[in-house]
Amino acid sequence: MNGILRNALDTGNIAGAYIIEGAAPEAAWREADEFVSALFCAAGTGCGSCPGCKKYFARNHADVMVIDGEGKSIKVDAVRDIPSFVYRKSYEGGYKAVIVAGAQDMTEQAQNALLKVLEEPPARTVFLLLAQNAKSLLPTILSRCIILDAHSNVPDAEGRIAEEFSVSTAAARVMLRAAGGDYYKARIYAENGYTEMRNDMILALGRLFYAKNMAVSVTEKLILKYEESLALAIDVALIYIKDVLGYKHTQNEGAIVNIDRIEEIKKHAMLRDRTLVGTADLLAGFTVRSCQCPGANKKLMLTGTLFDILEVTI
Ligand SMILES: [Zn+2]
Incomplete structure (x- = not known):
């Protein structure tokens, strides 16, 4: 658990509202679960087996209210019941907790409705706003909350990932570096088979960089192996290109994410910037466009992107 939350529990000095910020929603949820349970x-630890814990984890604790946007916008209607929940007495005689998951998706109207409650903080009630990016919330909300990082404080992240996903510690280290040290993001990479995905992306990029024969069809096949997690695969390819560009300009091996592929990185660092930057821009553009038009034919968009890349590499 985050040190600030742990300390709040230990001292009983619990603030009225916290924002738990984390790129991966499950990271913020884990913090919230640990804290609220x-x-x-009964033991004050979140033991998981006492009646309080059981009710909480079954998501039917009468003193907990959960609002979850699940990726969609949270409108004012969704927060309308907060006042009647927080200003009544607690069922179990203790604290009450309100968890707003996906808080960054609250409309301005919803945020203003929530703000009214935060301005008149109800007794023995704690608000937890789980947000991918706290900055997307209104400054007036931010000023009333303690902002915490969901991904801080994960001891021995490398060992945990290695054990959980049966990968070597070296591979786990690469995933953590790719995730910028964020344990939960590294877990997403691990779940999606980062090493194999990364190796396929390097193979695909090599084909494109040198405009090899059948570059587009071979590359397409390699990338579409990850059709279900296309954005992640492209993200992994971009991390690799960043490694190449970084090495090309600084010769600093210490900053490389994919350190186990240093030989290819050195080789690709001989390519022109136009090739490397152009490829990265086009791949990033593909991700943006495919997010903006979810109904679009992604395969067709990908083919177009790959042909565009050949234009900058030849
Ligand atoms: Zn318990």
């Missing part, structure tokens, strides 16, 4: 736990 401990709050209702």
Whole structure:
């Protein structure tokens, strides 16, 4: 658990509202679960087996209210019941907790409705706003909350990932570096088979960089192996190109993510910037466009992108 939350529980000095910020929603949820279960736990630890914990984890604790946008916008209607929940007495005689997951998706109107409650903080009630990016919330909300990082404080992240996903510690280290040290993001990479995905992306990029025979069809096949997680695969390719560009300009091996592929990185660092930057721009553009038009034919868009890349590499 985040040190600030742990300390709040230990001292009983619990603030009225926290924002738990984390790129991966499950990271913020894990913090919230650890904290809120401990709050209702008979042992004060979030043991998982006492009545308070059981009710909480079954998501039917009468003193917990959860609002979850699940990726969609949270409109004012969704927060309308907060006042009647927070200003009544607690069922179990202890704290009450309101969790807003995907808080960054609250409309301005919803945020203003929530703000009214935060301005008149109800007794023994804690708000947890789980947000991918706290900055997308209104400054007036931010000023009333303690902002925490969901991904901080994961001891021995490397060992945990290695064990959980049966990969070597070297491979786990690469995934953590790719995730900028974020344990939960590294887990997403691990779940999606980062090493194989990365190796395929390097193979695909090599084909494109040198405009090899059948470059587009071979590359397409390699990338479409990851059709279900296309954005992630492209992201992995971009991390590799960043490695190449970084090495090309600084010769600093210490900053490389994919350190186990240093030989290819050195080789690709001989390519022109136009090739490397152009490829990265076009791949990033593909991700943006495919997010903006979810109904579009992604395969067709990908083919177009690959042909565009050949234009900058030849
Ligand atoms: Zn318990």
